[in-house]
Amino acid sequence: MSETPKEAPKIDYRERYEQLLGEISTLENNEQRHQSLLRTLISRVLFAVDKAYPELAADSQKLRETLRQSEDGPLALDRLQPSIERLAEEIRAIEANNLTPPRSETLTPEENAAQIDVRDFLPILLERIAFTEQLDGRRAKLLRIIQDPKDRTLNSVLIDRAASLINDMRRALEHEKTELAQFLQQLTESLSEIDQHTFAHLTDIQTQRDSQRALDEAVTEQVTHIGQTVASATDLDELKKEVRERILRIGDYIQSFRQTEEKRLDELELENQHMREQITKLESTRSFLHEQLIASEQKMLRDPLTGLPNRLALDERVELEMARMKRESTPLCFAIWDIDHFKSVNDTFGHQAGDKALHVVGKTLHKLIRDVDMVARYGGEEFVMILPRANLQQAFVILERIRETLAGTAFRFKETPLKITLSCGVAEVQPQETSETAIMRADEALYRAKSNGRNRTEMALIK
Structure with a gap:
């Protein structure tokens, strides 16, 4: 008879499931902070637009209305982006056609303050957002451009670049959340499969008990018949024949039971091997994702230039x-x-x-x-x-x-x-x-x- 398969290592899936849910919550909190910063950026930029380009006040007001409509939820970027791009295009057209005075020459103090405000505010915003390592190089390059007193890049272009950078950061967070959600789905399916396997294993144990009970009843019946035959036998040859037949039947019952048990154990071993492979694969994926999440969280909380907490x-x-x-x-x-x-x-x-x-x-x-x-x-x-x-x-x-x-x-x-x-x-x-x-x-x-x-x-x- 085959040896009883070794039990797979016990894993507290509930604890890991709750841990991953907590990590998703952390990602969502980080995204909320970024959304708050993005809202502030858009509001300050619209204020600057009102001061520097009064003729665009109606368009900026529409943007504010769209912004207010999403106050209780995530930013409706699919609705905001076309309006922002259209507003930026109008600003480019105004500046290209010289419909506004050159910067800091004939602007009123209020208009000039609005122009300066954009270059003053954007560095503060970009410094306070925790970018991933892949995006931090772009952030550093944009900061150098903004802070260069000789740079003549249009404010609208700088705003576009900052918004694009923040949107890319948001997409990176969304991608990370999607990967985690997919893993949780995989984990849920694997847990369901383990539950089914456990149920099947319990059913198999019951089947084994029924088979053993049936074998015991069959053997007991044959032994009883042998006892009755011995007690009532008058012919020795008939007695030997009857006992031999009963013993052969007992052997057939035992052989059938052994074959059934071996088949059952072989199937159980295959099922257990499959489950061990599933658990190993799940554990490997979990470990990799956990390491990624830890590394990502450390990067999110670390200033890449100084190495200090951010x-x-x-x-x-x-x-x-x-x-x-x-x-x-x-x-x-x-x-x-x-x-x-x-x-x-x-x-x-x-x-x-x-x-x-x-x-x-x-x-x-x-x-x-x-x-x-x-x-x-x-x-x-x-x-x-x-x-x-x-x-x-x-x-x-x-x-x-x-x-x-x-x-x-x-x-x-x-x-x-x-x-x-x-x-x-x-x-x-x-x-x-x-x-x-x-x-x-x-x-x-x-x-x-x-x-x-x-x-x-x-x-x-x-x-």
Whole structure:
């Protein structure tokens, strides 16, 4: 008789199913953040259009109406895109036909402010969106164009490129969600197949029990007949003949049972082998997808230029530390760093030097913070630092030590020494205060540090 097949390793599919559902939820939350940023971008761009191109106010108003209609759900990009493209085409036609004055020459202050606003706002938007590694190169190239004071690219073209980049990022997220949904569907089908196999296995066990019961009854019947024959036999030859026939029948019953059992076990082994192959394939796919999701989430929470956590990661950590502060009644401070005269570095040495400075500063800040602290790139040349369990005076001492170390660090770009200093503003979160208000106070303190000569740390005033 064949050996009983080994049991396949037990896998908690319910736990993995719930884990994957949680990962889908994370992707959906990230998409909601991007949708919110995209809504803000469109609103700010339409504001700029109203100021710079009053004749297009009716078209921009229609776009606003379409935007408002999708406030309670995902952006209706299929409805927005044709209108945005049409508006961009109208702007190109106006500028090509010189129907508006040249930029910054005869524009009114309000119109000129709207033109500048686009180039000021787009970098902030692009810095705060976590792009995939494949799209980050395009983001960096577009940022260099936007921030180049000599560039004469039309604002409408810059807006088109930014919108295209964000849409591509959204499509990448949709593709990732689709892959995960397909895997969940595959997992559901495999679980259903396993359920069917389990049911069939239970049925098979019942069949085996019935067969064993039938064999037992048949053997018992023949043994009973042998006993009765022996008890009533008068002829020895007849007795031998009867006993021999009964024993042969018992042998036939056992042989038939053995053949049936071997056939059943062979079928069961084939079924088990198929299920093991299915489980192995499912496990391999799950592991690959899980690794992809982890890598994707890490990229989504990491600034590719500095290697520091980005704005999304900062928001998550701020929420955790605010909850810890309230739960444990411990102090918490936020600090904002800004590289002094960063624009002059870009203008004098080029964006490559600026990128190098950002990378070195980010790496140095990360090396100098305490184990419990966190530093993240906030956007542009700004960095935000979280200092748990430190009051305002303690945080000031820590930040001053870091600032002095940075000021004494020798920066070089292609053998050219660069003098890099940073200004800092710090605020301690007050009872009943939100994180947004505390960070805003730290930003105001940073502004004072800039106004008071730079390369210094200022503490936020309590309002």
